[in-house]
Amino acid sequence: MERTRADGAATVARPAADAAPVGRTARLGGFDHSPADEGRRRAVRRMKALATGLLLIVAVIYVLAKWAQSSGAGGWTGFVAAAAEAGMVGALADWFAVTALFKRPMGLPIPHTAIIPTKKDQLGQSLGDFVGENFLSDEVVRRRLRAVGIGSRLGGWLAEPRNADRVTAELSTALRGALTVLRDSDVQAVVGEAITRRADAQEIAPGIGTLLEKVVAEGGHTRVVDLVCARAHDWLVEHGDSVMEAVSGGAPGWTPRFVDRRVGDRVYKELLRFVTEMRDMPGHPARGAVDRFLTDFATDLQRDPETRARVERLKSEVLGRGEVQDLIASAWGAVRAMIVAAAEDERSQLRLRVRASLLSLGQRMAVDKRLQNKVDGWLEGAAGYVVTTYQGEITSLITDTVAGWDAEHTSRKIEAHIGRDLQFIRINGTVVGALAGLAIYTASHIFG
Template identity: 55%
Template sequence: MPGLTGLADEEGKRRRLVRMKIVATGFLVGAAIVWIVFLVWERNGGPAFTGFVRAAAEAGMVGAFADWFAVTALFRHPLGLKIPHTAIIPRKKDQLGESLSDFVGENFLSVPVVSDKLRSARIANRVGAWLSRQENAERVTAEAATVVRGAVAVLRDDEVQAVIEQTVTRRVVAQQWGPPMGRLLEGVLDDGSHRKVVDLICDRAYDWVRTNHDTVMALVSKQAPSWSPRFVDGLIGDRLYAEALSFAWAVKSDQDHPLRKAIDRFLTSFAGDLQHEPETIARVEAIKAQLLAHPDVQGLISRAWATGKAMILDAAEDPSSELRLRVTDGVTRFGQRMVLDEGLREKVDSWVVDAAAYVVTRYAPEITALISDTVKRWDGPETSRKIELQVGRDLQFIRINGTVVGALAGLIIYTVGELVVG
């Protein structure tokens, strides 16, 4: 549709140009008719005023011809005659392109001009006011979601998955697990966070012992000699069960129980071994290698991109997703902050100015070269036609003004001559 609109607009300009050419030519033809009529009338004894009219019409024709020549010479050779210094635009289009390029570079793409314009525009304040409106923040989020969906769709799954596998595997394999785990465990022990885990284990151990009397009895009976009487096994089992239950309760209820302190000492020693003891570090590395080689872990890594991709696409597609809502809220709050926070506005405006200055300083020659290079690629006659479509209609007024001004000048000159001679 933009192409059809452009063609229709060009055709409209062409029709308006043709109409103005007809009007300007009509003034020339009208002046010629008046000149012929009053010339004949004057030579056949017409009244005195015929000379004045004839002189005005004659000068009007001269002005009309002169301005027609001047206007036509800009775009083509008048009457097809290759008169020097005509068809200026087709012949000089490369120089015009370079001059236009230099003009734009000096007057528009200079750092002071761009910086002053951007500072006066108060971009941060305008952007902040625009973003602070809910509908605009939702629009920004929707556009960002479209970009994300497009980017995800463009990426090839096999290549992304290969990168993820290589990156994850390489980083995990290269990094020793022992020292970081030791430091983490050491930090947990220092702030006492492990005690909740120990409490949970002690509680579960006591509950298990309390509810598994039969299991204890069966174990005693199984381990007892075959010649041992059953009632003796029962007494021993009950005694062992009571001792185990009492021990489990003591560990559960006494925070300073020796077993608890032993656990703390073991964990502290283990944290140190993970960081400094080579044998322990080597055993952790062996466990790491076995873990990474496990089929389930490999399958999890291979499915990582597919899972992540599905989550991203679902969140980006659904306007009511938590991700979209959070992004919209963040955009709105950022816009409100830019409106209220003068320091932030000044910082954003400074970033914009600095970025524009960097682009102008670094890329202004390339930008202006685009103008001159584009003009150089244009065909001469086609360039002339395009420019004439844009400004040719206004140039026809030069021809009309030339006819009128020429007629007035001719009338004044003829009148002065008559007065002086008469």
């Protein structure tokens, strides 16, 4: 089914699309058409009827006044006719002006009419330029943010326990979501590669040597030596027969058995005595030898190229083993499970510490002017960077959106929002025209 538009062009009638279903939002012409828009259109139609009715009233008054004037009713008829005539002129002029915004009056191809349908894209570009120049400039954004004082407001907001609880809960949800989305295999691969790359890029021997040198100088290794000596003593006491059998078994076959047993017994006793003395005597010469060995080894780790090269080869071999990569993978799985469990538990130390940190930060920000200025400066800098860097992309959202709208539906959409006020212009034009006409007619009579 076709119908004829006001400009004379034929278009397909869409009665079902013009009115959205009750309580639902329809998609028309590139934007949403809601029940509220339909209500605005009804209000516009009522105002159009009122303005047109007022025009008809003054037209009837004009006809009656001219009839009365021709019938000799008196001089007052001229005043009424002049006011009614000027009211009609004002009403028709404002009708033309209002109608020319949305369509061609009476379908006539008059220049500079149907402004919104024909100039839609230019209006969108102008609107985008206006927003970019007056709202998305670095100076305007910084001045506005500075006037708002986000730092102090954010501090006061965070200082409230219920707000800190809310932020903590949101952070926990975000953390759980991020850990859920991340695939363990990807994270394990990244962590393993990062550890391996970092270890390969940095030589570890000098650092180990420096640490060992410091430990020996401070006597931190003595506990390890004490532990080794104590365990060696206990092992010898428990496995004395095994030691003597090992010594006897290594003797030549031509020696008598009793000689082998006596030699084994002697070796065992001397070994036990040596370990016991080393355990009980902090100043034992063997302990001093261990100290000198560790000191020399620490020096070689820092300065000897051969020792450092051996450590690097050992490091590469260890990192390349599958057991080490499996250990990294299992470590990530354990850490992930621990974090998720802590994020879900409202009484976990993680959430309690985060909440306490937020409250402390909010209390500081609420009273610390220096911290407020720092936060405001960060936000101003970030906002300024966004608007200056992406101003074109932001304004193109306006221009591209307007360009995607259908011209007819755009006119109807805009008319639904501002048409009611425009109809008041017609009413005011009728009234003001009538008063102006009356004033001019009166003045012409007074001044001849």
